[in-house]
Amino acid sequence: MAKVEIHHLGDTVIQLQAHGVVHARPQVVVHLRVTEFDDLSASPAVMSLRFYLGQLSLLRAVPGIVSLVASNLDAKIRQLCERRLLLLAFQPAVELASGSSLELVIDIGTFLAPGCSAQDSELIDEWMFFRPLQEEELIFVQEYYYAEEESGFGGVPASKSFIQSLRRSPYGRGEGVQEEECVICLEDFDAGAEVSMTPCSHSFHSRCITQWLEKSHLCPICRYHMPTSSSYPQGQPMM
Incomplete structure (x- = not known):
């Protein structure tokens, strides 16, 4: 049975869910859905994170996973969500049998029009x-693997030389930029904002993609493989 909580923070509604799921291998799947409501027309975007546990138990894995997921949230929302999500996730983690998997859903709905009423909040709920x-x-979708030697989850970072080689240019002046927002921070590109394009032709805020590649060599959008310190000079798409 799913555990569900709903919280209100100004014009933002936050819904947290946790429940056991059946997977071929023990893992924790986290869906973070951020939805903007403009006169109650919804514009959602979802980030999915998949944590493969190996021999690590759910109880030991949950605190680190919740902390990592919460680091992707706005500071005020993180302050509300992190402890509540941890407590919410612990109950099914205790009840589930060894080798089971857990799914967490974080729904964040923000009403863009001024003056979100109680009725508006109910409709968002x-x-x-x-x-x-x-x-x-x-x-x-981003995948993480538990590494015993590091006692935590992590991806393989891109090489420092590759990160430094990414060309930076003001938004609107570079060639071939198709995106209108950075999918890492979920903010629109302002005129003149510094952006960087990856070899797979996706663009992000330069600061965002730098921080991302320092943790993972996969493109946030298409999972194209960027060069790592142990790879060949050219990345290649994941099949």
């Missing part, structure tokens, strides 16, 4: 509770 995640809403 209903939208998030009854509308399942849609495949087309996914922005990117």
Whole structure:
């Protein structure tokens, strides 16, 4: 049975869910859906994170995973969510049998029009509770593997030389930039904002993609493989 909590923070509604799921290998799957409501027309975007546990138990894995996921949230939302999500995730983690998996869903709905009323909040609650995640809403999927030697989760970072080689240019002046927002921070590109394009032709805020590549060599959008310190000079797409 799913554990569900709903919290209100100004014009933002936050819904947290935790429940056991069946997977071929023990893992924790986290879906972070951020939805902007403009006169109650919804514009959602979903980030999915998949943590493969190896021999690590759910109880030992949950605190580190929740902390890592919370680091992707706005400071005020993180302050509210991190402890609540940890407590919410612990109960099914205790109840699930060894080798089971856990799914966490963080739904963040923000009403853009000024003056979100109680009725508006209720409609956002209903939208998030009854509308399942849609495949087309996914922005990117990131995978993490538990590394015993590091006692934590992590991806393989891109090489420092590759990160430094990324060309930086003001938004609107570079060639071939198709995106209108950075999918890492979920903010629109302002005129003149410094952006960088990866070899797979996706653009991000330079500071965002630098921080991302220092943790993972996969493109946040298409999972293209960037060069690592042990790879060949050219990245290659994941099949």
